[in-house]
Amino acid sequence: MTTTRSAAKTVHAPAFTNGDDIHIPLFTLLKPDGKPYAGGATISLDEEKARRVYRAMLYTRILDERMMAAQRQGRLSFYMQCTGEEAAVIGSTAALKDDDMILAQYREQGALAYRGFTTDEFMDQLFGNERDPAHGRQMPIHYGSRALHYQTISSPLATQIPQAVGYAYGQKLAGTGNCTLTIFGEGAASEGDFHAALNMAAVHKVPVIFLCRNNGYAISTPVAEQFAGDGVAARAFGYRMQSIRVDGNDILAVFEATREARRLAVEHNEPVLIEAMTYRLAAHSSSDDPSGYRSKKEEEAWRKKDPLARMQRWLLDRGWWNEEEERELTETLRREVLETMKKAEKRRPPALGTLVSDVYAETPPLLAEQLRELEAHIQRHPDAYPKSAPWLNEEGGSAREESRA
Amino acid sequence: MTTTRSAAKTVHAPAFTNGDDIHIPLFTLLKPDGKPYAGGATISLDEEKARRVYRAMLYTRILDERMMAAQRQGRLSFYMQCTGEEAAVIGSTAALKDDDMILAQYREQGALAYRGFTTDEFMDQLFGNERDPAHGRQMPIHYGSRALHYQTISSPLATQIPQAVGYAYGQKLAGTGNCTLTIFGEGAASEGDFHAALNMAAVHKVPVIFLCRNNGYAISTPVAEQFAGDGVAARAFGYRMQSIRVDGNDILAVFEATREARRLAVEHNEPVLIEAMTYRLAAHSSSDDPSGYRSKKEEEAWRKKDPLARMQRWLLDRGWWNEEEERELTETLRREVLETMKKAEKRRPPALGTLVSDVYAETPPLLAEQLRELEAHIQRHPDAYPKSAPWLNEEGGSAREESRA
Amino acid sequence: MSRMNLLQAVNNALDTAMAADERVLCFGEDVGVFGGVFRATSHLQEKYGRERCFNTPLVEQGIVGFANGLAAQGSTPVAEIQFADYIYPAFDQIVNETAKFRYRSGNLFDVGGLTIRAPYGGGIAGGHYHSQSPEAYFAHTPGLTVVIPRNPHQAKGLLLASIRSPDPVIFFEPKRLYRASVGEVPDEDYELPLRQAEVVKEGNDITLLAWGAQMEVIEQAAEMAEQEGISCELIDLRTIVPWDIATVTDSVLKTGRLVVSHEAPLTGGFAAEIAATVQSRCFLYLESPVERVTGLDTPFPLTLEKEYLPGPLKVFDAIHRSMNF
Amino acid sequence: MSRMNLLQAVNNALDTAMAADERVLCFGEDVGVFGGVFRATSHLQEKYGRERCFNTPLVEQGIVGFANGLAAQGSTPVAEIQFADYIYPAFDQIVNETAKFRYRSGNLFDVGGLTIRAPYGGGIAGGHYHSQSPEAYFAHTPGLTVVIPRNPHQAKGLLLASIRSPDPVIFFEPKRLYRASVGEVPDEDYELPLRQAEVVKEGNDITLLAWGAQMEVIEQAAEMAEQEGISCELIDLRTIVPWDIATVTDSVLKTGRLVVSHEAPLTGGFAAEIAATVQSRCFLYLESPVERVTGLDTPFPLTLEKEYLPGPLKVFDAIHRSMNF
Numbered sequence A, B: 001m002t003t004t005r006s007a008a009k010t011v012h013a014p015a016f017t018n019g020d021d022i023h024i025p026l027f028t029l030l031k032p033d034g035k036p037y038a039g040g041a042t043i044s045l046d047e048e049k050a051r052r053v054y055r056a057m058l059y060t061r062i063l064d065e066r067m068m069a070a071q072r073q074g075r076l077s078f079y080m081q082c083t084g085e086e087a088a089v090i091g092s093t094a095a096l097k098d099d100d101m102i103l104a105q106y107r108e109q110g111a112l113a114y115r116g117f118t119t120d121e122f123m124d125q126l127f128g129n130e131r132d133p134a135h136g137r138q139m140p141i142h143y144g145s146r147a148l149h150y151q152t153i154s155s156p157l158a159t160q161i162p163q164a165v166g167y168a169y170g171q172k173l174a175g176t177g178n179c180t181l182t183i184f185g186e187g188a189a190s191e192g193d194f195h196a197a198l199n200m201a202a203v204h205k206v207p208v209i210f211l212c213r214n215n216g217y218a219i220s221t222p223v224a225e226q227f228a229g230d231g232v233a234a235r236a237f238g239y240r241m242q243s244i245r246v247d248g249n250d251i252l253a254v255f256e257a258t259r260e261a262r263r264l265a266v267e268h269n270e271p272v273l274i275e276a277m278t279y280r281l282a283a284h285s286s287s288d289d290p291s292g293y294r295s296k297k298e299e300e301a302w303r304k305k306d307p308l309a310r311m312q313r314w315l316l317d318r319g320w321w322n323e324e325e326e327r328e329l330t331e332t333l334r335r336e337v338l339e340t341m342k343k344a345e346k347r348r349p350p351a352l353g354t355l356v357s358d359v360y361a362e363t364p365p366l367l368a369e370q371l372r373e374l375e376a377h378i379q380r381h382p383d384a385y386p387k388s389a390p391w392l393n394e395e396g397g398s399a400r401e402e403s404r405a
Numbered sequence C, D: 001m002s003r004m005n006l007l008q009a010v011n012n013a014l015d016t017a018m019a020a021d022e023r024v025l026c027f028g029e030d031v032g033v034f035g036g037v038f039r040a041t042s043h044l045q046e047k048y049g050r051e052r053c054f055n056t057p058l059v060e061q062g063i064v065g066f067a068n069g070l071a072a073q074g075s076t077p078v079a080e081i082q083f084a085d086y087i088y089p090a091f092d093q094i095v096n097e098t099a100k101f102r103y104r105s106g107n108l109f110d111v112g113g114l115t116i117r118a119p120y121g122g123g124i125a126g127g128h129y130h131s132q133s134p135e136a137y138f139a140h141t142p143g144l145t146v147v148i149p150r151n152p153h154q155a156k157g158l159l160l161a162s163i164r165s166p167d168p169v170i171f172f173e174p175k176r177l178y179r180a181s182v183g184e185v186p187d188e189d190y191e192l193p194l195r196q197a198e199v200v201k202e203g204n205d206i207t208l209l210a211w212g213a214q215m216e217v218i219e220q221a222a223e224m225a226e227q228e229g230i231s232c233e234l235i236d237l238r239t240i241v242p243w244d245i246a247t248v249t250d251s252v253l254k255t256g257r258l259v260v261s262h263e264a265p266l267t268g269g270f271a272a273e274i275a276a277t278v279q280s281r282c283f284l285y286l287e288s289p290v291e292r293v294t295g296l297d298t299p300f301p302l303t304l305e306k307e308y309l310p311g312p313l314k315v316f317d318a319i320h321r322s323m324n325f
């Protein structure tokens, strides 16, 4: 029985090492000016997919701008931007099959945009109205889509990482040739669940891709106070897991790395850790003001590395995109987002019955009773409950929800 | 802002690595036959300390044999042996200052033996009698000693690892030049608390030594099902932490490695991870039977690497020990353990009041009331409570405990 | 019918579930080759292979996180936590994830397939960390179902029902009864209803309510009381949440008296919920206050375990208090 | 005296504690330079240096584990958990370690110096994961003290008392009041007693009991009731455990009626413990059942938050139910 691979080699002086001699290079294909590096790997992103990717990136950028503005106008309670990280999120998603499962953190709306989440779907969730499939139960940006193989976001950090391992284990047994991608921040990677997940994935050999968006900050906490190690990629050695560090603002590098990771995962059941080096260009969320903890100068430096601009230049160079298309699409999307938002914010709130449905597959008597009492209470004080009272009588109370179930 | 050390170096092809090219050597000084390797590091263990170490190793071995026998005879409810791992535990403890703090897992009674925990103290805890400072509240082997700077054992695995980091942080601020040693199994290193602890220690630069006893098993689970990586030492790279792998059955290697680790910790506030390669020669605990999950052959192979025998040969060779001393000490210790046990098992159980003291610094009224009701209840049914009823009247009920407080 | 102990009944239920549905998987610390430290998963790896019954690394938060993901994927994971005392590292995965999975997604995703098994409870000289009864923590968490069997017949029928329930279930097994409780168990596949309390014995003067290993205790107390002519109605709650209020209140409306007993500490234990509900729903019918006979408000002790535990005599005393109020 | 909001009072208490004793340390996610996402630790790093006020990596189990160790060493850590909803990854460190540290060692070691602060509660459009009130989980854990202030004056006095208490304290701050609750706060160092409820207003007909942000709610309900001539006695529990049973039962013995309100779900919430205890100790004096006005047995919702929450009108209705029973 050997308990380690390298225990055989012995030394007779106490030599400590902290791994400083291990160097993890940064994989990149596109220069900041959008030109590919000479002698780089073959680029397998074809025109159709490239346009789909770019469209999703642009969509995400526009959505984020509009919705942050809406939040500032007080129309929306909360928002989080993907800005600056579109390549990491969308490039990796594009390298998957569309029915591979994604378990993301919260800043990955680009993945949904790429897969075809409609503006209506975004808006209904953001406004928590009666068309939101989750019935306005969660804060804005907690999207989910069964049809698009994207698990509903949950706020507690890192919980999705071991879940992704379990999901992928199920996929492996099912034998459909699918894999799971889980995306998380470098801050979330400090949680115990991260360690649990990577270790289990390596031991049980599951087709999972761990994509860490190392964007420099966890809210206000810079990476230097998050870990002392060489980023997150270096942790893979501890689990004997394949890993790679990529320029997260380089759409081609992210795409190629994830493509290869997917091959390792699906063909060899090798879990893979990808660390995408990027930057959160916006505030952490609409509740945050980064001026308290980082400099404009630093932000500016990263703004120059904008992944969207870089991809655009590459596309333009190839003749796969032109300025006219850019203008038109930008305008169309802006209008679409704005108009859809206007409709969504006016839609009714979810029916009262949705307060208690889905807690269990079948609502227990006590909870049903709580709903009935609540209805009676609201009927006694209709003015105090403008969101639910108006619909109660009209629709026969909880009947409205029950008819859904 | 750079978010990693090595991000500067770039490559243009997706190169994955799992760290297989990193080799962690095994540090060893003593050959299995007790002869030092030629050209090995200087041995700094002097005669006095060497004898103290060996005495503690022998004591631990004898204690374990006797107590396991007692458990088999039904005199003790539960027991866990250190057998096979005495060098890892005692060698590391010996390299500390005696007032450095130790937070151990449960299989480290050797550390206490080395520091001078008396046989009475061992027995009073094992039998949970009225002299046990923890009042028979915990299962056997959950020792603790304030005087000997050894935190009371708690069964939940790995919880002590981040605690050790906090303890060491406090030591650093206090500036006494002390450090903290935390010892745990390779199984416990899978817990989230391990990751939390190593990361925090590296970020906050605290004088803590993490000593992992990699003894091949976590109960029945072999290391191959515990992790896929190169042991536990390899994880240190992910935190940029100094680490070393030592032959855990080689007292000199463990001692020298820990000595150097302590220097790094105390002089440079560098946390260190030591992986001691060893083997749990006995069953996991008195409740376990390893024949269900490992072979006699494997056990035999490791029995030949017995750390006690190896140290003994080295001592004999140096003339620091002789067979006569061995015989005498063995006999003395056996007798001491046996006689002390006989006294301890006859001692009274803890006073009833100890059931409720120490939950809070000052017992809240409701809890005091619960004790009074319990006393009244026991007085109504004295025959049903042979452990507490006899003393209740004699000693004025809870007064006995209150007078302690 | 076969005679078996509670542990064998659990094993039999797992075997039955795995044989009936290949999506059922069993895993946890030491559950593979070894069959679990108590041997609840004995021979399952042999029979169903390493892919369906396996050891996990030693990390409860990972086990439950993994199980949540597997359940979301459509598998039917039965995860073992070696002792209920060690379920807390997984508390976040259970309380923030498992419990809210369906609700937060509007039923787009659910982990209804998940069952978490864990031996729980005292009486085996286990001290703080091998004796706890943490059911009340989970009972305060909407979305969870908590089930506790009292004997081998229940263990099999309730575990099978739990595994197949469309909701995630935490299944606590009274480890003190693993070998001590022996009885006839049908060989075939059967389920006992969740969310239903069982009236184990009818009576008129007082209702005694408990679950799991504590059922034996109230049965013994009832015997003592019957000798004094006090007729006891005995109820086994079986499902702690969502609990069967109607069966309990119906009984109390009849008897006018209630004693609830559990091993967990008094303050915030599930008996509090029962007492609060019963005083509200049976106010005019209660002849005396609802009595709670529970562990003390302390960690679980060792040497004085018997003193700590709510044994038959303590329940008997409570019956007296209730009858003579 | 200075006029400040609850957040400033917390900050002031931390400042006071750190100035008075150099063993006091404040840390957690984003508490360093940034001063915490709510700014409860603003300027503390500037004033006391990076060694005494600092960011931690994002790992709650590590934060509390580290804090346990620091407290055992003799320091006085005040650890922040960014939201009470994220305290669960630390549940094991709190429930199995913090709570049992002194007991299991027979007072050889203790973590009495530890205080864990966390913003809690709803009313800020936070949905499932920024609104929870988890006090009942901890209230079922002997060894823990749980304290909740209702206004700036209390926040400072109770937090200082918590930091200096010989027992570990979980201090939940009602985040809805962080800026909304403003009042006069003494500039000097002072402590308010732990384990003591406060009778905020005397009354004769009915007792209303709550804590934290819910105090405002019962006050509003009381005003409505008073307009109908119902005289309400208002009690702020302040320390959830160990709780002040005597103050509560004294009041109920006088009024004969009790309404308890909290935001957490009904089942297994701390109101259950209060109702269970009161029905037992005031049985013959109760004119009507103890009423519980609480959150629903669901995860915390978003759009229909108002419908979920136990607002003044719900308490008012409960007062009516109780008076007209």
Ligand SMILES: Cc1ncc(C[n+]2csc(CCOP(=O)(O)OP(=O)(O)O)c2C)c(N)n1
Pocket (backbone or CB within 6 Å): A107, A155, A156, A157, A184, A185, A186, A187, A188, A189, A213, A215, A217, A218, A219, A280, A284, D029, D058, D060, D082, D086, D089
């Ligand atoms: C368990 C948990 N702890 C704390 C938080 C609060 N929180 C939300 S986001 C965040 C920072 C996350 O940083 P990172 O993982 O790097 O992701 P990024 O925001 O940079 O994309 C924190 C601390 C949370 N949501 N969950």
Ligand SMILES: Cc1ncc(C[n+]2csc(CCOP(=O)(O)OP(=O)(O)O)c2C)c(N)n1
Pocket (backbone or CB within 6 Å): B107, B155, B156, B157, B184, B185, B186, B187, B188, B189, B213, B215, B217, B218, B219, B280, B284, C029, C058, C060, C082, C086, C089
């Ligand atoms: C949190 C937790 N989970 C599970 C257990 C049960 N348990 C006790 S010892 C053990 C194995 C530990 O193995 P390892 O850390 O390698 O230490 P060793 O026994 O080999 O010294 C397990 C699973 C526990 N005590 N705590």
Ligand SMILES: [Mg+2]
Pocket (backbone or CB within 6 Å): A185, A186, A187, A213, A214, A215, A216, A217, A218, A219
């Ligand atoms: Mg980040």
Ligand SMILES: [Mg+2]
Pocket (backbone or CB within 6 Å): B185, B186, B187, B213, B214, B215, B216, B217, B218, B219
């Ligand atoms: Mg081991």
